[in-house]
Amino acid sequence: MGQLSKREVSIRYTQQHITMFSCPFCQNEMQLTDTGTMSCTNKHSFDMAKQGYMNFMTKPVASMYSKELFEARQEVITSGLYDPLQQTIVSFLSSNQVILDTGCGEGSHLARICAQLPNAVGVGIDIAKEGILAAAKFYSEKIWCVGDLANSPFQSESFSTILNILSPANYEEFKRLLKPNGKVIKVVPQEGYLKELRVQAFADSDKENYSNAQTVERFKESFNKVDVQRITYTVPLNTKLVAKLLQMTPMGWHIKNIETVELPQITIDVDILVGEV
Numbered sequence: 015m016g017q018l019s020k021r022e023v024s025i026r027y028t029q030q031h032i033t034m035f036s037c038p039f040c041q042n043e044m045q046l047t048d049t050g051t052m053s054c055t056n057k058h059s060f061d062m063a064k065q066g067y068m069n070f071m072t073k074p075v076a077s078m079y080s081k082e083l084f085e086a087r088q089e090v091i092t093s094g095l096y097d098p099l100q101q102t103i104v105s106f107l108s109s110n111q112v113i114l115d116t117g118c119g120e121g122s123h124l125a126r127i128c129a130q131l132p133n134a135v136g137v138g139i140d141i142a143k144e145g146i147l148a149a150a151k152f153y154s155e156k157i158w159c160v161g162d163l164a165n166s167p168f169q170s171e172s173f174s175t176i177l178n179i180l181s182p183a184n185y186e187e188f189k190r191l192l193k194p195n196g197k198v199i200k201v202v203p204q205e206g207y208l209k210e211l212r213v214q215a216f217a218d219s220d221k222e223n224y225s226n227a228q229t230v231e232r233f234k235e236s237f238n239k240v241d242v243q244r245i246t247y248t249v250p251l252n253t254k255l256v257a258k259l260l261q262m263t264p265m266g267w268h269i270k271n272i273e274t275v276e277l278p279q280i281t282i283d284v285d286i287l288v289g290e291v
């Protein structure tokens with residue numbers, strides 16, 4: 015027997031979880047053939063891409079982010095910079111989770127979180143096709159979807175955990191997608207997040223100051239049993255990763271002379287918001 019292609023592996027894995035999908039046009043149930051066509055009873059259909067991801071966009075959206083950005087992000091995240099953050103998220107979860115990462119980008123957070131949880135099913139969605147392409151390239155045994163939560167490709171109550179890490183949220187949709195007693199875990203920057211970089215990007219500007227108070231307040235109004243945990247740490251940054259970090263953060267794009275930037279250390283300072291529906 016020949017080895018299965020990446021596409022065939024993704025088709026089989028997605029078939030095992032087909033009941034979580036819903037047609038983004040008509041919300042009907044979906045089926046997925048062995049040849050990789052997912053379709054609803056109204057014959058709206060979507061094909062598994064050869065790289066092993068599904069594209070559920072109902073209209074084309076120009077991608078704001080490049081392949082290089084997601085590859086830079088992958089290098090920075092796999093360097094371990096966010097490991098304490100990922101470990102804290104894992105500490106909120108038990109085994110057998112069905113996890114949806116909303117705004118997953120190239121999928122590194124989701125992959126590293128799932129790797130620490132027995133029997134986790136990981137599903138990542140992002141509006142940026144370049145991110146999902148990278149995710150499918152880097153990480154197998156996951157379901158990767160290009161899609162918009164405003165036109166969701168998922169059935170109600172399909173997920174036990176929704177992750178939303180440093181990314182825009184859609185709380186109404188999160189509530190619809192969560193199983194009863196499911197958790198939403200949102201990560202938002204605190205004032206010290208990447209402060210060494212912020213100082214260089216916005217020197218002498220009021221953009222140096224940042225508050226997440228409104229976001230935290232809105233989360234508390236939207237979910238029950240809310241727990242807020244702040245994680246702060248400063249770690250040395252490998253010189254090779256400086257350019258990658260500048261590339262992956264919009265703040266870094268404000269810096270003109272990237273070669274002159276010195277970042278011997280970097281601070282991660284975030285609030286982890288955990289809530290239930």
Ligand SMILES: [Zn+2]
Binds near residue numbers: 037040054055057058
């Ligand atoms: Zn349909």
